[in-house]
Amino acid sequence: MSGSNTIDRRDFLRVLGISGAAATLAGCGNTAIESGVEKVQSYVQPEDFVVPGVGVYYASTCAQCGSGCGVMGRVREGRILKLEGNTHSVISGGKICALGQAAVQVHYNPDRLTTPLMREGGELKPTTWDKAMATLTARLGGESTLKGAQIAFLTGEVSGHQKALIGNFLDSFNSTHHVVYDALSTATGQAASKAVLGAAQPLLQIDKATLILSFGNDFLGAGVSPVHMAAQYARFRKAPRGTLIQIEPRMTLTGANADRWYALKPGTEGVFALGLAHALLEHGQFAKTVPAPIVAALKEYDKETVSGITGVHADAIPHVAGMLMEHTPSLVLSGPSAEGQVNGAQNAAAILLLNVILGNAGKTLQGQASHPFPQLIASAGSYAALTQLNNSMASGQCQALLIAGSNPIFSAPGFLPFAKSMEKVPFKVALVTQVDETAAQCDLVLPLHSPLEAFGSHVSSYQPRGVEIGIQQPLMEGLYPDTRAFGDIVLDLLRQREPKNYKAFPDYYAYLKLAITKARPVFKSKLSDDDFWEDALRSGVLQLDAAPTALKTNASVVVVSKPEKHVIDVRYPFYFVPSVRADLRDGRHANLPWLQESPDSLTTIVWDSWVEIHPSTAAEMQIREGDILEVQSASGSVRAKAYLFPGLQPDTVSMPLGQGHTAYGRYANGMGVNPFKILNPLFDAQTGELATHATRVVIKKTGEHELMVKDEGATNLQQGRKLVATVAADQAELAKETSHVVE
Amino acid sequence: MIDRRDDSDIEIERRFVPKAKDINEDIAWAQINKDVLRSMERPRPMYWVIFAASLALFGFGVFCEVYQYQTGLGVADLNNPQVWGLYIATFIFWIGMSHSGTLLSAILHIMHADWRKPIYRFAEAMTTFSLMTAGLFVLVHLGRVWQFYYVVAYPNERWTWPNFNSPLVWDATAIGTYLTSSIVFLYFGMIPDLAICRDTATGFRRKFYWFLSLGWQGTDRQWANFRVAYLTIACFLIPLAVSVHSIVATDFAVSQQPGWHITSFPPYFVAGALYSGCAAIITLFIILRYVFRFEEYMTMPILDKTCRLTFAIAMVWTYLNLIEYASVWYGNDVYAKETLIYRATGLYAPYWWAMNFLGSVVPFMLAFKSMRNNLTIMMVVSLLLNMGMWLERFMIISPTFAHGYYPWTWTSGWWPSWVQWGIVLGSFGWFSMLFMLFCKIFPTVSMYEVKEMVYHRSEARKARNL
Amino acid sequence: MKFYINATLAFAMLLCTAVVLAEPFVSGGAIGSQTDDGYNALGPVVVQPIEFPHNTHAGTMGINCMYCHTYARRSAVSGIPRLDKCMGCHNLIESVKDKPRIKQLFAYWEKKEAIPWLKVHDLPDFVRFNHERHIQRFYFKDGRPVREVCGYCHGDVASMTTARRVKALSMGWCISCHQKDHQESATNLKTSNGPNDCWQCHK
C-alpha cells in the first residue's frame, strides 16, 4: 500500500498507450479457455514500476466533501479501481469514509455528462466544445463588458487553487461575487464560536477530553472532517475511556454512540446549557469564569424551569453538571440542531459558554494554526450569500452566472424563488460532471473532468494538525474525450481576460505546478522545484508543522434572556428536524449507487425518504411503519413513509435530507422526497442564517401503506441473543488491553 | 383382442355390487382380465378434458420454470433468509407421497396381507410418479440447474467429488436409487399382466407389450423365478424406502437450525410420508373405483382396511409430532423453543394450527365405520389429510427461516411469488398427467394377483369347510 | 430370452468402455487434429497484428523467454513486452529494418500506439493463475531451463511463429501436474506438489 515512485503524472498517462475502455467483466464474459478473442493490455513506454496485473497506488485528495482527506487510488491497467486512505495525510490518517470511496462512482457514473450542452430553442442540446467555448468567450471573454455585480460565480465549498482562480477570474471583472452556498452551512455556529471562543472553527481535541457533552454535534457523521474526528474518537474511547453525552432532539450517528443520550425539544439547547451553567456556577470554583451579570441572570435557570422548557428530566441537569465537574478536561460542542434555530447563535453561545466555565479552552479547544496561504482556505458557505445572489438576480442586476458544485434549485428552501430569479439572468453557465436540477436550468452546461481525472488542490477550513494542503492529481486518463478540467476552463477565460498574466500557463496543470513550487520556501524544502512537485504528487499532501494558537474566550457576549417556554402553534404541533445523512449530505451525492444502497446507519433504510416518528407518538396516532404520511408545514408539504424511531423527542418528527431529486440521473431520480422544500422562512436572529431546524409541521395520515425498504428485519432488538454485548465502563479493564489503534 | 364397445355398453354392464361385499371368490378369471383390460380402452371424452387440464397445469409450471431459469431465482421472491420456499416443502411432500406404494406392495406383501393385491399396482405407480415429481423439485430449486450433475459422484477430469458429508448428496443418491428400484419393482410386478395384455392387444400395442413382457409364458420355472425375484426386490425396497425419507429428514436434522436439529426427525418424516401416501391412496382408490367401475375389485372392505391403516399411521404421526413439540418444549434449546412458539403464534400460526388440526384431528373421521363407508366423506378427508401434510412441510421450512437464530434477518411477512405457486401447481399437473397415461397403458389392477387372491381365498374356504 | 441377455451384456460392455474411454480426458482432453505446422494444436490459429516469429527470437537467437516477457517472474501475468523493449533492439538492428513485419513495428512505435495483440492462452476470468509462482518454483528454485519451464503450459513456442495453444489448460490438466511430486531442485531430492485448495486457483 505504499506510495509510488517518482513520476510525472502527465507523461505517465500519455505513455500508457491504452484506452480506459478495455476493461472486461470477470467471470461473466469469458468462462472457457479462449484463443484470439480478447486483446492483451500492453504498453508502449510505461514507467518501470508499472507491472501488468499489479495495482499501483497514487496519492490524491478527496473532493467529495470539504474535509480534504488524503486518498490513495488503486490503479490497474489504467483504470482507477478503488480509493483508500492516504497514510501521509494528517486529515485522513490512512482512513476513508463511505462518501470518499464512492468518488469512483462520480467518475464512472453512467449518467455523467460527456458533451457540452447548450440551450437551443428552450432545450438543452448537445454541442461541441468549440461552439460552447465560442459562446462562453463571447459572453465572458476578453470582450466582455460585464462588471462587478453583473457577474457572479456560485460554488459549493471550494478551496485551494481553484478558489484562487475563481477569485482571479472575478477580479478581472472587478467582481467580488464568489457566492458560496452550502445548504448545510454552519455559519451560525461559527459566528457564535467566533464571539465566545475567538475562533470560528476551533480545533477540537476530542482525544484529550475525558468527557464530551455534545448538543447535537454530529462529528462522527455529517460534521466537519468526520474521518479525522472518528480517529480521534477512537483514541478518546481507549483507556482512560472518555464519556460521551449527547443531547439532541433526533439521534444522530454521534448520538447513537453516546454513553448517555438525552432527547430534548428542538431549540431549547441553549436553555439546557444555561441550566447546566447555572448548576456549575453554584460551585465556587467556577464563579470567576463568567461576568457577574451573567451569573445573576442565570439564577432563573433552575432545574425545574429548564426541565419544563426542554422536556428533559429535572434530575438530568445536576447529573450532567456533576459529570462535567468530575471529568476534566471536558469538551462541550454545539451542533446544527442547536444552531439551526431562530435563536441559534444564542443557543450556540450558551453552549460554548460551558467551555469557558469549565476552562476547556487551551486544553481540548485550541485555535487552528495560522495558515501561510489563507486565500486558499475554503470559505464558509452561507445562506445569506445565496439570498443576496437571489436578490441580485431577481432585480436583474446579475447578467451572468456561473455555477459549479452547487445545486441551489434542489437544496435551497422552497420559499426562496431561486429558480424563478435565475430565469432573469440572461446567461447561466453550469460546470458539472453530471447534470443536476440547477444545471438543467442553465443556458450552457460544460462537462467537467471528475475529480479523479483532474489536477487540483484542497485546503480544508479545518486543519487538525499544522497545515496540510492536499494535492489532487488525475488517477486515470480522461474517461471521455469531451470533458475538461474545471481549472482549464476558468484558466481559458482568464487567459482571454488577462493575456499578459496568464499566457505563460498552457493549462491548469502548469498553473498549479508553478503555484505549488513557488510555495516551496514556505515548506522549507531543500529539493529542487521539480523534485518538490513530484514529492508533493507522490505523498499527495504538503504539510507544515505549526503549533495551534491560543483562544481568546469572551464570556460576556453571551446573552442570557429570560427562560421562556415555546409557544406552540396548534396548527403545527410537531417540531420538524431535518436530519443529515453522512453519505448523501445535502443531496449532492444521491447519484451514487453505493451510497443509495448503503443502509442509513440509524434506520437501515435505503433508496428512500422516510418520516421518523417516535413509537409512543405513533401508537397514539395509530401509525404503523410504512404508512404514508403527509408532512405539512406552512411552506409546503411532502409525503413519505413513516418509520418508528425511538431516538427522537416525542413531539418531533424528522426526515432525512438528500433525496427527492428530479433531474440527477437514474440513481437519484424519484427516490424519496426533498424536505428542503417545506422549510419555513425562519432565520437566526443574530446572523440571518436560515433556521433549518425551526420549522413546525402537522402530520396527516393518507391511508396509504407501502413496504419499507430497509435492511432491518422483523425486529430491531437482540431478542436475548448475545450479539452486541455491552459492558459497564467500570467493569472493563481497557487499560490492560493491547492497544490496536493505528496511531 | 381388446374389443371396442361404446360407453353406453359399459353403462349397461355395470353390475350391482353391495357396499359391504368383499371380492367375489367365484369370479371367472377371464372376467378379471376383461374387466381390467376394459379400463385400458379408448378413453372417454372426460379423460381428455382432465388430461388437457393436467397438461395445461404442467405447461404453466414449465413456463414458470423457464422464466425462472432465464431470469434467476429472484422471480420466486426468495430471499435471505427465506432461501428455500415452497420448492423444498413440496419436494418433501412428493417424496412422502411415494412411500405408500412401497408400503402396500413390499411391506404388506411380505406380511401376506392379501387385501393389498387389487390396489397395490396403482399405489406403486403413484410411488414412481411422485418420486419423478419430487426429483423435479430438486432441479427446480437449484440456482444453477445446468450444473446439477456436480452432485453425482462420478470420476471426472476435474478430479472433484461431491461432498459426501452433505445430506443433499445422500438425498440425491437415495432418491436416485429409490426411483430406479421402484421403477424396476413396478415393472417387474407387471410382467405377467403385460403378457396378458400382449395376448389380447393388436398392432403396435401388441409389439409394445411383447417387448415389455420379456417373453413371459407363465411356465412353472418362470413363475418360480418370478416369485423369488419379486420377493428379493421387495425385501430390498423396504429398508430403502425407510432410509429415503430418513435421509430427507436428515437434510433438516443434520443441519443446525432451530426447529430442525431434532433427533426424532427421521421416524417423524417416515411416519408423515406413509401418512400422506396412504391418504393419497384413498383418494386415488375412490377415483379409480368410480372411473373404471372397479367396484368388484376395489371393494369397500379393502378401502376400510386402508382407512384403518391410515388412521393407525395418523396416530403414529401425531404421537411423533407431539414428541417433537415436547422435546423442543422441555429441551434446553431456547432458540428451538422460540421457533416453536413463533410457529404457534407468529405470522404462520393459522397454517400451523391448520396443519395440526388436519393432521391429528381430521383423521379421527377414519375411526368411524360409518364415515369409512361413505366415499364422498373419505374423498374429502383424504384430500384434507394431504393438505395437512403439505402444510406440515411448509411449516418445517418457512417459520424456521423467518424466525431462526439471527434476529436481524427475521422476516416479517414473506410470501411466495406466483412463480413458486405456478411450479407447485405444475407439479400436480405433471403427476396427474403421468398417472393418467399410466392408467391407459398399463393395467392399474394386478390381474394375476387378484386371481391369486381369489384362488387362495376359495382354497382357504374349502379347507375350512372340509 | 436371448435378446434380453445380449442387450444386457451389450449395455454393460458399453458402460465399461465409456469408463475406460473417459480415462484420457482425465489427463487433458482429446488432442486436436494435426495442423500444417506439425503441432497437435488445441487452439485455433490466431492471426496477430504482426506475425511475430518466436522461432527466430527464442529459437534461432536463443533469447530467454523472460527477456521479453519480463513480468512473468514478478506478476500473475507474464505480459506482452512493452513496445520500447522491441524498439530497444530493433532500432539497432539495421539488417532487418526493411522487412515488412519490422516496418509494421516501427509504424506502431511512431504512432505511440500499443500493438493490439490477441490473447492466445486466455484462461477463464474466474481463474487465478500466477506466472510468478510457477517461474519462481521451477526456474529460480529448481533451476530448470526456461524453455522447458514455460513449455509446460505453452509448449515449444520456440518452434512456432505466433504462439498457438498446444496444451489443454483445463482444470484436470492443471491438477494432473499439481498432483505430481516435483523434486525441489536438481540437488534436493525432497519433493513437493502444487496446492490442491480450490481458492488457490479459483477467484
Added chain:
Amino acid sequence: MSLSNLIKNWSSLRVKRPYQDQYKNADYKWGMVIDLDSCTGCNACTTACYAENNLPVVGKESFSKGQAMHWLRIERYWGEGTELAQFPDHGAQFLPMMCQQCESAPCEVVCPVGATHHTPDGLNSQVYNRCIGSRYCSANCPYKVRYFNWWQYPERAWPNPLEKQLNPDVTVRSKGVMEKCTFCVQRLTAAKNQARTDGRRVADGEVTTACAQACPTSAITFGNMADSQSQVAKIWARQQVELASDKQDKKDEGLRGYRIFEELRTYPSVLYLERVRNSDA
C-alpha cells in the same frame, strides 16, 4: 486417477472439530477482531466491501424483497432483550456482521458439491464455479451472512462505464451462485505470493481486508493468528479466547472478547470486543 485419489484422501474429507494448537505449525490462520466500542456504524467498511469485492447494487425493488448483497452489513439494535425502551438512552448497538469464517462451519458440512470448504489458511472458501445454488449453506448458516445471486447482476448492476470499476482480482458472480465475505482472499493471495517469492511469511500489517483498511476508527483488526506476534493473535490471547473452544475459560476479569453464537460450536474466527458504556453517565 480421481477414484484412487478419493480413496487415498478419504479421511481428510471427514469433518473434524477444530482442536487446540491446530494452527501452531501452520503458516497462516486468518482472523479478525472487531472492537464494538470503537465501531460508530458509519458504513465506511460496507462501502469498501462493495468497492473491493464487486458487490452488485441490487436496487430498490430487490432490496425491498430482502435480496441485498452486502457481504458486510452493519446491524443496528435498540436493545438486548425483547422490549423496546422509551428512548435508547445509551445509544444504538451497532454490529458489523460478515462471514465469521467458522472453524467448524455449518455451511461447509452441508454443501453437496463442496463449493464451500475449509482452506489450509483457516478460511471458509466459496468457489463460485463449483456452486450449484442449492442454498443449503445459507439455510444452515446461523449468522445468515451468505448471499445468493437471485438475479443476473452482471447485466444490470454495472451499466457502462460503471463496470470499469470492477476489481479484476475478484470474479463477478453470475446468477444462481452463493457468495459471501472472503476476508478479501484476493489480497491475501497476493500478499502470500509476494512473501513466498521473498522466502518469508506475510508480515503483520502487510495485508488487511478492505473493511479494516477503511475503518476510520480502526475498530477492525485483521491478521494472521498463526503468527503469535501479530496484533490479532495478541488481542485474542489478551482476551483469553481460544479459537478451538466453545466455552471460554477466562482467568482474568474485565475482558471484553466474545464470539457470537459460540455455544453453537461454530468456532468463528471473528472476535468481537464488547461495547462499553459508562453506566454512570
